[in-house]
Amino acid sequence: MKTDENNPHDWLRSGGIRLRSADHLVEIEGVTESAIELLQEATERFLKAYLISKGWKLRRTHDLSNLMAEAVAFDPYFARFEDFADSLTDQFWAQHYPGGDQSGLGANYEDLRTQAGELVSLILKNVTPEAA
DSSP, X not given: OOOOTTOHHHHHHHHHHHHHHHHHHHHHHOSOHHHHHHHHHXXXXXXXXXXXXXXXXXXXXXXXXXXXXXXXXXOGGGGGGHHHHHHHHHHHHHHHSTTSOOTTTTXXXXXXXXXXXXXXXXXXXXXXXXXX
């Protein structure tokens, strides 16, 4: 299968795979560094799907806070997810490279996963087949 970085539905598919993987991993092992990374990557891909569907030109970034700011520019409702984006981005970087403070890593995972689900639902309502 050939994918296209300008097709929001390819980003949705990729995000969905990572989100399901994070959920399965948490069921099996509990909250791990990998679960945090998968949740962050899923959220990143869903945000990129939304942004691309609005005409945004892809920027290669892992910073959910920056992506969320871009989403807020299209729809101020996304501002309710800014703290979520900041927290998940901080935890992503803390575990991504050795040397980060991992003392609170995953402590609020349940809340992060709930907010990710709410964000994904919002995005899925806004990325229609016509956007592809």
